[in-house]
Amino acid sequence: MSEQELKALRVRIDSLDEKVLELISERARCAQEVARVKMASLAEGEVPVFYRPEREAQVLKRVMERNRGPLGNEEMARLFREIMSSCLALEQPLKVAYLGPEGTFTQAAAMKHFGHAVISKPMAAIDEVFREVAAGAVNFGVVPVENSTEGAVNHTLDSFLEHDMVICGEVELRIHHHLLVGENTKTDSISRIYSHAQSLAQCRKWLDAHYPNVERVAVSSNAEAAKRVKGEWNSAAIAGDMAAGLYGLTRLAEKIEDRPDNSTRFLMIGSQEVPPTGDDKTSIIVSMSNKPGALHELLVPFHDNGIDLTRIETRPSRSGKWTYVFFIDFIGHHRDPLVKGVLEKISQEAVALKVLGSYPKAVL
Numbered sequence: 190m191s192e193q194e195l196k197a198l199r200v201r202i203d204s205l206d207e208k209v210l211e212l213i214s215e216r217a218r219c220a221q222e223v224a225r226v227k228m229a230s231l232a233e234g235e236v237p238v239f240y241r242p243e244r245e246a247q248v249l250k251r252v253m254e255r256n257r258g259p260l261g262n263e264e265m266a267r268l269f270r271e272i273m274s275s276c277l278a279l280e281q282p283l284k285v286a287y288l289g290p291e292g293t294f295t296q297a298a299a300m301k302h303f304g305h306a307v308i309s310k311p312m313a314a315i316d317e318v319f320r321e322v323a324a325g326a327v328n329f330g331v332v333p334v335e336n337s338t339e340g341a342v343n344h345t346l347d348s349f350l351e352h353d354m355v356i357c358g359e360v361e362l363r364i365h366h367h368l369l370v371g372e373n374t375k376t377d378s379i380s381r382i383y384s385h386a387q388s389l390a391q392c393r394k395w396l397d398a399h400y401p402n403v404e405r406v407a408v409s410s411n412a413e414a415a416k417r418v419k420g421e422w423n424s425a426a427i428a429g430d431m432a433a434g435l436y437g438l439t440r441l442a443e444k445i446e447d448r449p450d451n452s453t454r455f456l457m458i459g460s461q462e463v464p465p466t467g468d469d470k471t472s473i474i475v476s477m478s479n480k481p482g483a484l485h486e487l488l489v490p491f492h493d494n495g496i497d498l499t500r501i502e503t504r505p506s507r508s509g510k511w512t513y514v515f516f517i518d519f520i521g522h523h524r525d526p527l528v529k530g531v532l533e534k535i536s537q538e539a540v541a542l543k544v545l546g547s548y549p550k551a552v553l
């Protein structure tokens with residue numbers, strides 16, 4: 190390519206950037222107007238709701254449907270995700286607590302869902318995320334709920350039994366683990382590998398094959414593992430890209446998870462109910478009396494009404510020995526007439542039924 194051609198293309202890019210800049214600014218001014226309208230239409234004592242997950246899902250879907258390339262749908266939606274995040278920050282900067290410390294996959298999930306224009310707050314434990322939301326110190330919390338290799342995150346499920354929370358969104362993240370070392374690590378003398386217990390489990394076969402005799406030490410998070418390794422000469426950590434970048438570690442081996450499709454699902458928790466979008470999921474907790482056929486009774490109304498269950502998990506109820514609660518996710522919104530009917534039917538049989546929330550299915 191000649192210098193001349195390159196110069197001409199850059200002139201075109203400059204001119205396009207000016208148009209993009211003007212359009213983004215016009216969109217941001219529109220969001221400010223939206224905020225004004227929301228404030229003006231408040232009833233006495235009503236608090237404004239600036240963040241609208243149902244609308245955000247609609248915007249991102251529309252972008253993906255209309256995208257003609259060459260950028261892929263996910264890439265384009267990510268760009269719009271950030272534009273919308275900045276527009277919302279003009280209306281109201283969201284405060285979001287997540288399972289920290291900085292550099293965890295949960296932080297990456299929070300950014301994927303809300304974008305980067307939020308005030309984020311790392312918490313030391315899942316329960317603390319719940320408490321922070323319950324206390325009203327933040328607008329939303331982000332917690333992991335299940336992993337495709339290792340199953341349920343029990344701390345999260347148990348926290349739902351203790352706190353009144355509304356689930357207002359979900360996000361799925363492909364989890365890639367790397368073996369990370371610091372600049373002081375002597376790579377042929379590694380005698381300890383730190384990571385979160387779930388991550389150690391997700392890389393079990395790889396560790397058995399490559400480091401069979403090395404001590405595996407479970408710590409509170411992958412980011413914590415990365416932090417520890419920085420100052421030690423005989424240890425390595427298993428963690429992801431964000432932690433590697435944050436603590437300046439080197440990848441000794443990449444993508445060491447046993448299953449290439451290893452993914453984790455995260456939930457956004459808050460106090461705001463989300464209206465239907467037409468493509469939603471609902472999460473409920475049900476406790477049934479301890480009698481034969483109770484689980485069957487619980488599942489029949491879903492089957493009879495053709496409602497698709499996406500997950501069912503059992504946990505001890507914590508209110509009596511050998512009594513259990515079921516966590517169920519299914520397709521639909523609790524305001525859909527069909528779903529309403531099913532929930533009514535279940536509540537006639539159940540000891541207790543709690544709708545944790547209906548929320549748009551993950552778009553990104």
Ligand SMILES: O=C(O)C(=O)C[C@]1(C(=O)O)C=C[C@@H](O)C=C1
Binds near residue numbers: 223224242273
């Ligand atoms: O449509 C709204 O209610 C807006 O506030 C605008 C907007 C946007 O930028 O598109 C911003 C934040 C909301 O969460 C949803 C959408």
